[in-house]
Amino acid sequence: MGLSELKIGRLASGGVITNYFCTSACRHCLYNCGPHWEKRYISVEVAEENFRAVKALGCSAVHIGGGEPMLRPEELGSVLDAARRSGVSIDYVETNSSWFKDSESAEKLLSGLRPKGLHTLLVSISPFHNEHIPFARTQGVMDAARRAGLRIFPWVAEFIPDLSAFDASRPHALSEFEVRCGKDYVHRILDRYWIHMGGRALETFRPLLRTKTLEHILRENTTSCGRELTDTSHFHLDLFGNYIPGLCSGLAVARDDLGNGLSPDKYPLLTILGAKGIRGLFYFAAREYGFRPQRAGYINKCDLCTEIRFSLVEAGYDRSKELAPVGFYSRRTLHGRTSR
């Protein structure tokens, strides 16, 4: 192909995704997680291989995320055991608190995971989460974590007053926040919360942001995506043994290929993106798969990239395994909504 190989070398900071199924389908979720995914949790073997790979590439602590890792607490315990055996410590486990039933059972569950290496719980707090999870459950988990002797990482505490203004016993739609706090409430969240424009966030924010035409996107993005794809400052390895390059959800590198040059034959799409960026992907998809833009405007190059990748999957692209996991490319998951 004549394009140079990408290489993902030392890993700086990141996490292991135990599952993509989730009780919620938050409108900002980078990985399009939700209840529609297959109910598959990471096996102990894959977890251990992931931890060993992470360690071999220079990283000795990771977080555990999902999906919702706490939906299978026993299996989470086995994952924590695997981390310990591999010499990798756990920075924190993320939770959306949906599993909370009562104080006693929550404290018991968390106390049981503590000796296995759970010391800090990242508790998700945002209006997006509150669309699916009553804030009382979030508060219940934080109280139980305190009693179990865990540190709490409230992400993000700034939203506590917003959520506290409503009845904590039930979820609240974003429209309720808009009524109370102003029509631009969701847009203003971007100034208060780190949201990466990928996955479902694209659907949520596209109508609220100024978009650019396809021509504009191609004109202003003439460089490669090599920097983003090889950034290891927020990496993830998942239950399928896939490494997600950068924050480019829906793209995958086999864990066992980390540390080596990615062959253009095995990774044609990443090679194109790494050499020619979004322009390369667009011209490839247009030429080989008849891609035509489906929107009048895009937020940025990643918005266009995601649309192209969806269209490749739907056109039966099978030249490589880079477009994974398959659940990411489900329209049902993309627009997933849970019942309240």
Ligand code: SF4
């Ligand atoms: S952001 Fe929401 S949908 Fe995504 S994994 Fe977290 S709780 Fe689940």
Ligand code: SF4
């Ligand atoms: S355009 Fe695609 S490959 Fe490039 S940074 Fe965005 S999502 Fe990643």
